[in-house]
Amino acid sequence: MPAARQNLATDLIKQREGYIEKPAYDVNAYRAGYGSDTVTRADGSVERVKPGMSVSREDAERDLQRRVNTEFVPKAAAKVGEENWARLPENTRAALTSVAYNYGNIPNRIVSAVQSGNPETIARAIESLAGDNKGVNAGRRMQEANIARGTAFPGSQAVPAFAA
Numbered sequence: 001m002p003a004a005r006q007n008l009a010t011d012l013i014k015q016r017e018g019y020i021e022k023p024a025y026d027v028n029a030y031r032a033g034y035g036s037d038t039v040t041r042a043d044g045s046v047e048r049v050k051p052g053m054s055v056s057r058e059d060a061e062r063d064l065q066r067r068v069n070t071e072f073v074p075k076a077a078a079k080v081g082e083e084n085w086a087r088l089p090e091n092t093r094a095a096l097t098s099v100a101y102n103y104g105n106i107p108n109r110i111v112s113a114v115q116s117g118n119p120e121t122i123a124r125a126i127e128s129l130a131g132d133n134k135g136v137n138a139g140r141r142m143q144e145a146n147i148a149r150g151t152a153f154p155g156s157q158a159v160p161a162f163a164a
Contacts, residue, residue: 014034016102018035019057029048032060033059033060034060037049046066072100081115087117088114091148095148098144099144127141130142
């Protein structure tokens with residue numbers, strides 16, 4: 001992913017995940033840094049996050065960059081089709097990268113919307129995910145939807161399109 005796109009995506013992920021130095025258990029694994037179950041050390045080695053370890057901000061930044069570049073963008077692009085992914089605007093790819101980071105990939109039920117290439121259709125599909133996990137990430141989904149449609153950016157208030 002080109003640097004501008006990568007920075008928009010990682011800025012959004014960092015804002016929504018927040019940084020934590022000490023691991024905490026979340027759903028199915030211990031997580032630290034920016035919500036990751038791994039840490040990437042200065043020498044490039046990758047470790048699983050374990051209780052009692054410490055994850056520096058620098059290690060967390062490296063891990064986030066590595067995972068976005070080698071896991072989440074490639075998974076998202078493969079899921080919706082490389083050509084479809086390549087045609088999406090920068091902001092839409094960033095929002096979808098954040099979704100993929102949070103879900104592990106692009107959820108099946110929004111793939112056809114992403115394949116349409118229409119930012120408004122994609123934004124509405126992202127909004128449809130707001131009730132997942134009892135709505136715990138509803139604000140994040142609204143922000144991602146607005147970023148996908150080009151009406152918001154990382155750090156902006158998440159306002160659903162129907163309320164704007």
